[in-house]
Amino acid sequence: xxxxxxxxxxxxxxxxxxxRLQSGEASPxxxxxxxxxxxxxxxxxxxxxxxxxxxxxxxxxxxxLIPRDNLLHTLNAPSGRRRFLGTSLGLGVGAIGLSLxxxxxxxxxxxxxxxxxxxxRRQLTLIDGxxxxxxxxxxxxxxxDGNQRLLLLRRGELLVDxxxxxxxxxIVQTAEGRMRALGTRFLVRQEDDATRLVVLxxxxxxxxxxxxxxxxxxxxxxxxxxxxxxxxxxxxGTESAWTKGKLEVHDRPLGEVIESLRAYRRGIIRVAxxxxxxxxxxxxxxxxxxxxxxxxxxxxxxxxxYYSPYWVGIEPx
Amino acid sequence: xxxxxxxxxxxVAQMFKSDYSWLCGSVRRALGCPHGAQDIxxxxxxxxxxxxxxxxxxxxxxxxxxxARRLIYDGWRRQDLERAYLETLAWMPDxxxxxPEEREVLIETLLQVDRLLEGLSSRVxxxxxxxxxxxxxxxxxxxxxxxxxxxxxxxxADAFKRCYLAMAEV
Numbered sequence: 001x002x003x004x005x006x007x008x009x010x011x012x013x014x015x016x017x018x019x020r021l022q023s024g025e026a027s028p029x030x031x032x033x034x035x036x037x038x039x040x041x042x043x044x045x046x047x048x049x050x051x052x053x054x055x056x057x058x059x060x061x062x063x064x065l066i067p068r069d070n071l072l073h074t075l076n077a078p079s080g081r082r083r084f085l086g087t088s089l090g091l092g093v094g095a096i097g098l099s100l101x102x103x104x105x106x107x108x109x110x111x112x113x114x115x116x117x118x119x120x121r122r123q124l125t126l127i128d129g130x131x132x133x134x135x136x137x138x139x140x141x142x143x144x145d146g147n148q149r150l151l152l153l154r155r156g157e158l159l160v161d162x163x164x165x166x167x168x169x170x171i172v173q174t175a176e177g178r179m180r181a182l183g184t185r186f187l188v189r190q191e192d193d194a195t196r197l198v199v200l201x202x203x204x205x206x207x208x209x210x211x212x213x214x215x216x217x218x219x220x221x222x223x224x225x226x227x228x229x230x231x232x233x234x235x236x237g238t239e240s241a242w243t244k245g246k247l248e249v250h251d252r253p254l255g256e257v258i259e260s261l262r263a264y265r266r267g268i269i270r271v272a273x274x275x276x277x278x279x280x281x282x283x284x285x286x287x288x289x290x291x292x293x294x295x296x297x298x299x300x301x302x303x304x305x306y307y308s309p310y311w312v313g314i315e316p317x
Numbered sequence: 318x319x320x321x322x323x324x325x326x327x328x329v330a331q332m333f334k335s336d337y338s339w340l341c342g343s344v345r346r347a348l349g350c351p352h353g354a355q356d357i358x359x360x361x362x363x364x365x366x367x368x369x370x371x372x373x374x375x376x377x378x379x380x381x382x383x384x385a386r387r388l389i390y391d392g393w394r395r396q397d398l399e400r401a402y403l404e405t406l407a408w409m410p411d412x413x414x415x416x417p418e419e420r421e422v423l424i425e426t427l428l429q430v431d432r433l434l435e436g437l438s439s440r441v442x443x444x445x446x447x448x449x450x451x452x453x454x455x456x457x458x459x460x461x462x463x464x465x466x467x468x469x470x471x472x473x474a475d476a477f478k479r480c481y482l483a484m485a486e487v
Contacts (some may be wrong), residue, residue: 015477019470022448023455047481054480057433058449063426070405071446075431076439077401141418152423 006047014047021307034307052268052311064192066177102112115139116156119264119287123243126302129163130170133243135189136263136286144168156263157189157245159200176226177208182215187240194225198239212276247284247292254278258314265289265312272315277301328371332381333362340381347389357392361385391428398427431482437476444469445476 014040022255027033038045063071090120114134116122122134125140130151134140138156149170151160162170162181170181174189174195179188183202188195197204198221206214209226216222221235241248245259255276258269264286278300284292293312305313337358345354361384365371374380402424434442440462447453447461455473459466 011478011481012474014481015474018477019473022473023470029460050484051477051481054433054484055449056475057484058430058445058480063446063450066402066423067405068446070402072439072443073405074401074427075434075442077397141422152418176433194330301335 006043010043010047014044014051017048018051021311022055031305031307040306053266054266058096068218105253112157114142117265119289121242126163128165128168128170130315131161131163133159135159135242138263153188153190154191157187157242159185159187159240161185175209176224177206177210177212180205180207183218191223194223194230197222197224198235198240200240239281242286245287247286249284250281252281253278254280254296254302254314257284257296260294261286267309269312272313274316275300275314279301324370326366329345329362332365332371332374332377336377336381337362339378340385343382344385344389355386357388360388364388394431395424395428398431399424400425434476434479435483437479440464441472441475444472448473 013190017037020030021034038048047076066074071157075287078099089297114122114124114132116134116136116138116218118137120136124132124134126132126149127144130149132151135157139154139267140156140158141154143150147168149165149168151158151170151172153172153174158172160170160172160181162184164184170180172179172186174188176195178195179186179195181202181204183199185199185201186204187198187200197206199216199218202219203215203217206216206222206224206229208224208228212224212228214229214232216221216226216232219235221231221233221239222229223231234246234252238248238250242260244277247257248259253276255271257280258271262269280296281302282295282299284295286292293304293314296314301317303315303317305315307313338357340361341354344357348354348357361381364384365374365380368374373437434445437445443462444458447458448455453461455466455469459469462469
């Protein structure tokens with residue numbers, strides 16, 4: 001961090017702007033006033049962007065799965081033993097910057113987990129020889145033993161090319177159920193409250209947590225929740241474009257297209273409700289979301305407003 | 318990241334030699350349990366090894382103490398959060414208990430959010446979660462918490478300030 005710490009007043013100001021902007025009621029005049037405020041001093045921009053990133057970090061998918069009351073009860077759990085430790089391990093620590101530590105303590109990846117961050121794809125060869133491609137912001141746990149090869153998809157999306165091993169079935173598990181590979185190549189995405197499966201080669205058998213079963217063949221896509229199969233239809237062949245760094249859509253609403261972009265961009269993208277339903281088709285680069293936003297702006301009656309690099313608004317013209 | 322050069326490793330190894338027993342001793346006194354103390358002390362050195370530039374460490378014992386303290390806090394806080402979370406499952410009519418692995422991921426996320434919101438009052442946390450996770454408007458939050466809309470805006474400002482401070486630590 002820079003040596004001149006932003007003062008308290010500046011942080012207060014940034015917070016008030018954030019409150020106003022996130023109210024969803026800011027007028028065009030206010031947005032302009034904000035842009036002027038932000039441009040007036042580099043430290044303002046820095047404070048505001050960090051604040052945006054912190055707010056963004058709150059939106060972890062796992063949290064949505066916990067009922068709100070339960071989440072609040074959990075986060076309000078008292079920490080009874082802190083004070084005690086404060087006195088018994090109380091050596092001088094003033095010399096150490098907290099900033100240095102926070103970066104390295106508690107943020108190391110867990111063994112057994114494969115993950116990708118924002119704007120990152122990974123292709124890996126698993127120990128059985130299968131190939132796994134992870135889309136951005138995905139988390140997978142591998143559990144292979146003598147009887148089965150199990151991948152737990154915690155969030156995000158994966159494509160797997162299964163190496164044949166008749167003795168050990170290959171299974172992908174999500175929050176809603178399990179998919180057993182009867183053949184080789186398929187794609188699984190964990191959505192907010194459903195799982196999406198697209199079979200690219202051979203067949204995959206779904207078993208939902210509630211016991212519903214369905215065999216899905218190559219060229220078909222299915223969506224299911226814990227209870228049942230929600231949808232089974234021919235796939236339009238665009239679903240695996242992300243493995244090549246492309247987002248391919250045929251007649252999809254803008255809101256859904258932006259959902260796919262989020263994993264490739266740090267910060268907030270706000271889509272105004274008036275334009276979220278606009279439909280579009282096309283092929284867009286995933287690794288350069290700024291270009292994609294420009295392309296969208298050219299093909300639809302929308303305006304892409306950059307309030308900061310971490311805060312983009314998509315609004316009606 | 319990490320001490321990949323030999324001299325960095327040698328530096329930490331030297332630190333280990335001179336300070337490991339000392340660190341075990343002070344953690345043991347804090348915890349009152351020799352077993353956990355060794356685990357924490359070892360983990361502390363692993364974290365030091367992961368620092369980008371061990372040669373810049375001026376006061377090894379102060380650094381070790383700070384990391385060990387944070388590890389102990391995190392471990393305890395993790396237990397607090399896990400216990401509180403399991404309590405909430407008891408209220409649910411047909412609670413689906415998460416598997417140990419699912420619980421692990423969940424608790425890790427909770428721990429990070431908990432760190433982000435550290436020090437905020439329960440009302441501020443509630444307002445912030447309703448807004449960020451559920452997309453409720455300030456007016457809707459005001460109704461739910463039975464306070465004025467301007468009070469909700471104050472809560473939100475407090476939460477955003479905390480977001481900045483948490484990120485500035487990173």
